[in-house]
Amino acid sequence: MRKSTIVTALTALITFSGTANAEDHSETKKSQPKLVVAISVDQFSADLFSEYRSSFTGGLKRLANGVVFPSGYQSHAATETCPGHATIMTGVHSGRAGIIANNWIDLSIERDDKTVYCAEDERIEGTSFGDITAPMQGDYVASAWHLLVPTLGERLQKISPKSRNVAVAGKDRSALMMGGKGVDDVYWWKGKGFATLKGRNISPSLTALNKSIGEKIDRARPAYATPAHCASRSAKIMHGDGKSVGDYAFQRPDGAARIFRLSPDFDHAVIAAATAMFDELKLGRGEATDILSIGLSATDYIGHAFGTEGLEMCIQMSELDRSLGEFFDILDGTGVDYTVMLTADHGGLDLPERMSLQGMPSAERVDAN
Numbered sequence: 001m002r003k004s005t006i007v008t009a010l011t012a013l014i015t016f017s018g019t020a021n022a023e024d025h026s027e028t029k030k031s032q033p034k035l036v037v038a039i040s041v042d043q044f045s046a047d048l049f050s051e052y053r054s055s056f057t058g059g060l061k062r063l064a065n066g067v068v069f070p071s072g073y074q075s076h077a078a079t080e081t082c083p084g085h086a087t088i089m090t091g092v093h094s095g096r097a098g099i100i101a102n103n104w105i106d107l108s109i110e111r112d113d114k115t116v117y118c119a120e121d122e123r124i125e126g127t128s129f130g131d132i133t134a135p136m137q138g139d140y141v142a143s144a145w146h147l148l149v150p151t152l153g154e155r156l157q158k159i160s161p162k163s164r165n166v167a168v169a170g171k172d173r174s175a176l177m178m179g180g181k182g183v184d185d186v187y188w189w190k191g192k193g194f195a196t197l198k199g200r201n202i203s204p205s206l207t208a209l210n211k212s213i214g215e216k217i218d219r220a221r222p223a224y225a226t227p228a229h230c231a232s233r234s235a236k237i238m239h240g241d242g243k244s245v246g247d248y249a250f251q252r253p254d255g256a257a258r259i260f261r262l263s264p265d266f267d268h269a270v271i272a273a274a275t276a277m278f279d280e281l282k283l284g285r286g287e288a289t290d291i292l293s294i295g296l297s298a299t300d301y302i303g304h305a306f307g308t309e310g311l312e313m314c315i316q317m318s319e320l321d322r323s324l325g326e327f328f329d330i331l332d333g334t335g336v337d338y339t340v341m342l343t344a345d346h347g348g349l350d351l352p353e354r355m356s357l358q359g360m361p362s363a364e365r366v367d368a369n
């Protein structure tokens with residue numbers, strides 16, 4: 001189990017409205033947007049946003065030119081992915097939302113394994129959460145039933161039943177906590193493609209996307225080019241387990257699908273899935289305001305594996321910026337009146353090996369393994 005990264009509760013909240021009639025501010029103010037795009041970038045701390053803010057040229061630059069709350073933070077204790085995402089679309093603290101951590105122990109449940117995963121339904125016979133250090137490995141049925149309060153999408157549906165509430169994310173807990181129990185369409189990454197709730201079918205556009213990703217995910221991919229502002233970050237750092245990080249640009253050999261999640265490719269896939277749902281469901285083009293929640297998880301996986309200050313994170317920030325810019329261009333191209341909100345579930349710290357080189361000599365791993 002990796003224990004090197006101490007999670008902090010720093011998140012920035014940034015928003016903008018991208019509309020066909022954006023010049024007419026009085027009209028925009030009066031009218032409700034037809035689509036709210038709520039983006040969570042996992043482990044995207046306010047520090048990370050501030051550090052790279054001047055280098056953004058794409059979607060994040062556009063967001064940074066909107067309304068920015070640069071010192072936001074999550075105020076609950078267990079700043080993990082599930083409680084963090086449970087606050088974003090509900091507006092309540094994680095405890096009130098019923099999501100106190102990613103995993104907890106409930107001695108009252110009937111199965112032998114008393115560990116409960118936040119986004120499972122342990123009432124279903126035959127399930128187990130499995131190894132708490134590997135939450136994606138459990139034999140569980142993904143569900144939002146632990147979420148005790150409604151999300152924005154569910155609230156909107158009460159007012160306007162024709163409003164659609166859609167969530168797509170790299171992690172099931174991100175998608176389910178942002179969408180809530182009443183989510184209309186929900187997808188998350190599972191192994192080699194996008195999955196949905198038990199008993200539901202994968203939509204035609206996501207089926208096609210899964211096929212196209214499946215055809216290339218096991219294939220070798222070249223390294224990402226190093227943006228000029230990232231060159232100075234490329235420095236090999238010896239890791240606690242004897243390997244090195246700091247100069248890896250996500251080059252993958254054949255058959256390395258398992259490390260797909262630890263690369264900007266993962267966010268590109270989730271944004272492709274969000275785009276597919278936007279197109280297929282014609283979000284923002286119905287009678288009521290729709291919600292599209294997007295959980296981008298690559299920053300978190302990259303932060304855990306390579307730290308927050310190396311070449312890897314620099315490339316990831318650049319790719320996230322570019323990819324979001326392309327996504328907003330697609331939304332613009334449809335003329336849909338939309339608003340974007342971007343925030344994070346929690347932050348992260350750099351690897352202790354690099355932190356000690358950068359002026360924190362006391363930084364060390366709790367567990368060398």
Ligand SMILES: [Zn+2]
Nearest residue numbers: 042080081345
């Ligand atoms: Zn997270």
